Amino acid sequence: MGKIMILNASPRAPKSNSKQYAKIFSDNCKTHTDYFNITRTNHDELCSKMSDYTDVLLVFPLYADSIPVTLLNFLKSLENSQPENKPVISVLINCGFIEHYQNNIAVKTVELFCRQNGYKFGSVLKIGSGEAILTTPFKVFAVRKIKKLAASIANSKYTSLSVTMPISKKMFISASTSYWIKYGEKNSVTKEMMQTMQIEDGK
């Protein structure tokens, strides 16, 4: 029976969307899962535990078109502390854009790491509109795909999946604008303030 190690590589792991995606995965996975946040100081601990697992699921957001530096640094540590038994590495990535394919470069980066370091690459789920999809009625689509991801890893039938909000780009922009305006309002920051063109003090 397999065992899956879920690693949250979001820079804001304790409060991240990635944490929510990881929870949905655990709740819907028939195989035993253990969840860990990647922090700056626990790389060695996570690398040494990895041998106990058949699979690792990396959960993270897209950052500057690629993997977040939190994950980059962890992969560099893993390269230097390879586990005796190498698990299969799968990916659950989300980006704030509607096009799930904007995650492709980050996925290829993990695939390249796997090739260079002798890990088998497993399944991938690319989520578009991932910042907000869980707060919309379209959450069901994301949950459905996460269930498929969980089944694919549990059954070692690795696959590539994707999901995004099933709306037009125009509607997406309108919805995301409303989302961010509400986000700003929580901090008493208006839409106009958020739209400032000034960077720092404009010097």
Place this chain on the structure above:
Amino acid sequence: MKLILSDTNLSLPEFISQESDIKYIDLSKLKITNCVGCFGCWTKTPGKCVIRDDAVKVYPYIAKSDSVIYVSNIKYGTYDTVMKTMLERAIPVQQAFIRLLDGETHHVQRDVALKKAVIIAYGDMSDDEKKLFSSLVERNAKNMNFESFEIIFTKASDLNDIVNSEVAKWEK
């Protein structure tokens, strides 16, 4: 304004330090912590990062430069830690709001100059890594306001000569 942003110390021509139009930043000498994904620069203090370390002195130069040379070691086909950390910390130059660009959704830019970018990627790289890095820069172009870009792959031992040769082109 022209910017040389490097993850390593470079020996550059004397005129660089006297030329007010050219800014050279050696990221390896700065203290820049990781972006924590708090969205503060979009929704609390728009245009300003809430982490007040050296990154806040760098991204205004990224924004205002119309010619940039980025110099970075490459790891797994992406920018290595020093440059990647800075690029992630540069998101205050964008707004939270989304626009359509070339038919794709991307963030609205604040006052960010359109750039001619030269990316000098150094280190030992396989062809796979070079290919992946080229795809990354192509995507970056949309989110970092590059009107054109060129990628130069080189060994670390040739880095300084390559950078100087690119800087010399600015003087022509």
